[in-house]
Amino acid sequence: MATQHSRAAARVMISPAVILLLGWMLIPLGMTLYFSFLRYNLLMPGTESFTGWDNYYYFLTDPAFSSAIVNTLILVGGVLAITTIGGVLFALLLDQPMFGQGIVRILVISPFFVMPTVSALVWKNMFMNPVSGLLASLWRFFGAQPVDWLSEYPLFSIVVIVAWQWLPFATLILLTAFQSLDQDQLEAAEMDGAGALSRFFHIMLPHLARAITVVVLIQTIFLLSIFAEILVTTNGGPGTASTNLTYLVYAESLLRFDVGTGSAGGIVAVILANIVAIFLMRMIGKNLDA
Amino acid sequence: MARAVSTRRKWITTVVAWALALLIFFPILWIILTSFKTEAEAISTPPSFLFFDWTTENYGTVQERSNYFRHFWNSVVISIGSTVIGLIIAIPAAWAMAFVPGKQTKNVLMWMLSTKMLPPVGVLVPIYLIFRDVGLLDSRLGLIIVLTLINLPIIVWMLYTYFREIPVDILEAARMDGAALRNEILYILTPMAVPGIASTLLLNVILAWNEAFWTLNLTAANSAPLTAFIASYSSPEGLFYAKLSAASTMAIAPILILGWFSQKQLVRGLTFGAVK
Known part of the structure; x- marks a missing residue:
């Protein structure tokens, strides 16, 4: 079908994008890999020397690393649990006939468009502040002692903020999936006497399986790199109580200026993200064949 | 039904x-x-x-105290600049992959996607050092370059899924009728491709506007877009909730309105076509 000539033209059209992305991926990543084997501190320029695996050893045995891994898992897992379960329920609700459906959809999707620094700062100050926050007022209204969310439950608070941002995303995607559900099949099941619950578990949930997988994988990619929300709320603290892997690498390289250790951490983060990416790529690759 | x-x-x-x-x-x-x-x-x-x-x-105070509109303008320049450059690079690529698919097309697409999975923190240090050495730190140009590159895979993918839906038969029919290639592109393909390109533009402006890893790490006072400017409110300075709110309202309002118009595209763009 395509001629020799058009093949060549196609190659020329694709190459700028490929070359740029290749450069973007290989050059910095290569440099990170190289730095990760160096003793390299920005405060002591000119003293770089090869140290082998020392940076990796130092990074991986640092107690901050294990707590960062645990925090990352809690952050990703917590947000995923809230957004997928909440998203399925929300999408199910929004799929029902109602008045003003369009406006409800707009209201629900809105948090996704709020920039991370705004949502983090607003939640931190106007909602979670123990004196003047709205939650403190609510607690007082019910006669309870206001909670200092970000110092007492830093990680939980960040999970809440991030979940608020991502619940709309999950809802929107799952709602899209719900809308492609075969209504006749549902009606047939209903006529055959299937109850609401069994219709949900035997028809709707299997139909959603693919969309749920996509939601989980894509959110995981983004959630592994949560940064702004931590930076403006807790700075990873108290101590390392809310430091995730991304924040730890940032602190290592740009706060402590230890480029060597930071780079080793960066490589560790890349490897972990790749494990998730492989699953996601398989999913999307399958769809490409269909 | x-x-x-x-x-x-x-x-x-x-x-x-x-x-x-x-x-x-x-x-x-x-x-x-x-x-x-x-x-x-x-x-x-x-x-x-x-x-x-x-x-x-509050709206007046926010502007007076910190020249709000300079940061607003930075956001506009960076998000629109990176999206337009991204489109210029991506349109030919997506076009070629959709209409002249070769044996490697699928692999190239998947590989592009894989670059998006690279956690930014993995390349933070080299980018920071390169930018420092060539004077791109705290410059709008530097951010435009980075945001173009991180969003390029999404742009290519979105365009590809749109272009693939354009029926090739129409082209064949036009060719039978004797349409020249130039006319073919001008009168048949372009009108069919414009909605897809517009959606891609919209979604990527939104993503670039809200990007908050590179904008926070690569800018200071000079080229800070709104994401970084708002972050500067994190240091408590007494009574400031109303001003924070005014600055935030102006920062999120334009994108909120754009976002309401792009719900469908959002699903397609962020799931790489896996959910439609």
């Missing part, structure tokens, strides 16, 4: 859905309300909801 539902059930659904939707939307509503309060009212307990002296002075 809408199923017949009793009016009563429809009303119950409506009430429950509206209540939950308003709860989710409430923080945004609260930002907007607070931006019209005085600082004293903004932290008053119990909080006042609608019955306060509405004032617009």
